[in-house]
Amino acid sequence: MAAPNVVTADTATESSFARTPAIRWVRQNLFSNWFNTAVTLALAYMILKGLYSFASWAVFNAVWTVEGTDTRPCREMSGVGACWAVIGEKHRFILFGIYPFDEQWRPLLAIFLFLGLYVVSAMRAFWNRWLAVIWAVGLTLIGALMWGGVFGLTYIENERWGGLPLTLILATFGIALAFPLSIFLALGRRSNLPAIRALSIVYIELIRGVPLITLLIMASVMFPLFLPEGVSIDKLLRAQVAIILFSAAYLAEVVRGGLQAIPKGQFEAADSLGLSYWQKTAKIILPQALQLVIPPLVNTFIGLFKDTSLVLIIGLFDLLTSAKGALLEPAWLGFGVEVYFFVSVIYFAFCFAMSRYSQNLEVELATGHKH
Amino acid sequence: MPPAHSTAKAANRPMIEMRDLNKWYGDFHVLKDINFTVGSGQKVVICGPSGSGKSTLIRCVNRLEEHQQGQLIVDGIELTNDIKNIEAIRREVGMVFQQFNLFPHLTVLENLTLAPIWVRKVPKKEAEEAAMHFLNRVHIPEQALKFPGQLSGGQQQRVAIARSLCMKPNIMLFDEPTSALDPEMIKEVLDVMIELANEGMTMVCVTHEMGFARTVADSIVFMDKGEIVESAPPTEFFAKPKSERTRLFLSQILGH
Numbered sequence: 001m002a003a004p005n006v007v008t009a010d011t012a013t014e015s016s017f018a019r020t021p022a023i024r025w026v027r028q029n030l031f032s033n034w035f036n037t038a039v040t041l042a043l044a045y046m047i048l049k050g051l052y053s054f055a056s057w058a059v060f061n062a063v064w065t066v067e068g069t070d071t072r073p074c075r076e077m078s079g080v081g082a083c084w085a086v087i088g089e090k091h092r093f094i095l096f097g098i099y100p101f102d103e104q105w106r107p108l109l110a111i112f113l114f115l116g117l118y119v120v121s122a123m124r125a126f127w128n129r130w131l132a133v134i135w136a137v138g139l140t141l142i143g144a145l146m147w148g149g150v151f152g153l154t155y156i157e158n159e160r161w162g163g164l165p166l167t168l169i170l171a172t173f174g175i176a177l178a179f180p181l182s183i184f185l186a187l188g189r190r191s192n193l194p195a196i197r198a199l200s201i202v203y204i205e206l207i208r209g210v211p212l213i214t215l216l217i218m219a220s221v222m223f224p225l226f227l228p229e230g231v232s233i234d235k236l237l238r239a240q241v242a243i244i245l246f247s248a249a250y251l252a253e254v255v256r257g258g259l260q261a262i263p264k265g266q267f268e269a270a271d272s273l274g275l276s277y278w279q280k281t282a283k284i285i286l287p288q289a290l291q292l293v294i295p296p297l298v299n300t301f302i303g304l305f306k307d308t309s310l311v312l313i314i315g316l317f318d319l320l321t322s323a324k325g326a327l328l329e330p331a332w333l334g335f336g337v338e339v340y341f342f343v344s345v346i347y348f349a350f351c352f353a354m355s356r357y358s359q360n361l362e363v364e365l366a367t368g369h370k371h
Numbered sequence: 372m373p374p375a376h377s378t379a380k381a382a383n384r385p386m387i388e389m390r391d392l393n394k395w396y397g398d399f400h401v402l403k404d405i406n407f408t409v410g411s412g413q414k415v416v417i418c419g420p421s422g423s424g425k426s427t428l429i430r431c432v433n434r435l436e437e438h439q440q441g442q443l444i445v446d447g448i449e450l451t452n453d454i455k456n457i458e459a460i461r462r463e464v465g466m467v468f469q470q471f472n473l474f475p476h477l478t479v480l481e482n483l484t485l486a487p488i489w490v491r492k493v494p495k496k497e498a499e500e501a502a503m504h505f506l507n508r509v510h511i512p513e514q515a516l517k518f519p520g521q522l523s524g525g526q527q528q529r530v531a532i533a534r535s536l537c538m539k540p541n542i543m544l545f546d547e548p549t550s551a552l553d554p555e556m557i558k559e560v561l562d563v564m565i566e567l568a569n570e571g572m573t574m575v576c577v578t579h580e581m582g583f584a585r586t587v588a589d590s591i592v593f594m595d596k597g598e599i600v601e602s603a604p605p606t607e608f609f610a611k612p613k614s615e616r617t618r619l620f621l622s623q624i625l626g627h
Contacts, residue, residue: 269472273486274461
């Protein structure tokens with residue numbers, strides 16, 4: 001709302017600049033009296049000083065390149081300037097792990113395919129049967145690129161996969177499979193059938209009650225002990241399954257929260273129209289329940305994305321593990337801050353994109369029925 | 372033009388039959404030995420003080436509430452625990468709720484076509500034509516593409532009536548359809564209900580709108596404490612109620 005006491009004929013002599021809403025806001029909120037003015041100036045000084053210190057470390061005093069592995073220029077600037085040379089030197093190891101150097105265009109392409117799939121999935125115009133086809137094609141291509149063995153690509157066993165593609169694989173399959181599983185668990189926990197309800201409760205409480213690390217270790221160490229001699233299940237697959245099962249238990253409770261928020265009248269209206277249980281659930285209840293829990297759902301998705309880094313415990317080379325690995329070379333020892341900053345930016349980009357997208361989705365899906 | 376019902380001829384065929392119906396909520400005996408019959412094309416108004424079991428009674432008809440004793444036959448099908456029977460009855464029985472219970476995430480048109488498409492397997496285009504026909508009948512075709520949250524209470528309730536009609540039910544149940552409405556919107560909903568009654572629909576209506584009961588009802592049922600105290604045609608019911616409890620109730624709701 002305009003503040004009429006500020007913009008009146010009396011102040012019309014002031015420059016139009018001073019009457020813009022931004023200037024008015026600044027005056028009213030930051031410089032309204034001497035105390036506010038003092039606080040504003042003090043905080044502005046601290047913020048600018050902090051920014052300047054960071055900029056001089058990250059930009060002005062930074063070492064961008066070095067000759068080979070001669071890191072002396074970096075070490076001379078230690079604590080004063082960042083050594084971005086380590087990223088220039090090691091970024092391929094960080095991004096792709098121990099995937100064969102000459103073949104690293106393949107995981108790079110896989111990353112772009114994943115990004116393409118995310119973008120397509122985010123567009124509501126594609127929310128139909130075609131999306132399943134697009135994903136099937138996309139994942140097949142990613143599989144072909146990563147493994148090879150077809151189209152003249154050399155075969156790369158998945159023990160050599162690493163870095164960002166591995167993180168994306170774990171997170172994407174984790175979310176894509178844990179989410180539907182969690183919906184069934186949440187519905188099961190509210191089922192009228194005692195056996196299904198009991199199973200769902202036991203599953204959720206049992207899995208949610210242990211740390212992900214224990215599940216990963218059990219999947220990698222204990223599980224093979226129960227398999228017959230000679231049968232082995234891929235380590236990556238076992239970790240993936242552990243992540244899916246773990247996340248599903250968490251997500252199930254989020255979904256159940258949404259189900260409980262749906263008024264009884266919605267169930268009754270659907271029943272009275274003769275809809276079957278699954279029709280009612282799919283058409284009436286879930287669309288509303290899931291929309292309600294978008295914030296905590298995305299919260300859990302973001303948590304899952306970062307929790308994939310726990311696979312380092314069983315020796316898989318995800319993005320964070322590769323980053324640690326890059327620091328093991330003696331020449332580059334001690335440049336952890338730069339490397340961790342680099343991977344943090346990558347993690348942040350994905351998580352922030354999820355967050356922003358979900359906020360847009362909330363607005364788009366709102367149909368003005370908030371009470 | 373889709374006829375909403377096709378049974379007006381067999382006027383005396385019972386559409387709803389309750390025989391010695393009993394229901395408890397835990398220890399609370401909410402329906403006591405209910406014997407109640409609604410013939411085809413009949414309009415019955417149920418009234419009574421709150422907590423008398425009148426809503427529970429009509430909610431038993433489409434199994435939103437389960438009865439524990441006695442027999443309940445709807446349109447020739449006995450209600451048992453068999454989900455097939457329950458779903459068959461629900462397809463034939465429309466229900467309008469006090470709180471409208473429209474689906475807020477769907478447009479008005481989608482609210483109307485959802486059940487015909489998924490339950491009756493009507494092709495989408497046909498379902499939409501029927502939906503527009505019924506929206507015309509409740510006088511709000513221009514709201515078809517809006518969401519329920521954008522409509523007034525009276526409009527929402529008329530959409531809810533149209534939604535039920537789209538399933539071409541043989542029986543319509545109304546559970547206090549005007550109780551949640553602002554006074555100025557009650558008439559528009561009652562008008563739609565009167566039109567529906569004049570077309571011969573079998574209707575059971577829980578309401579305190581005694582003016583509506585007087586014009587439309589073939590019989591008025593008065594319930595108190597889980598029992599049917601009295602059942603009579605409107606003229607008789609208002610002029611010379613037999614029981615003291617009915618007289619007291621009428622004096623309370625007609626007194627002001």
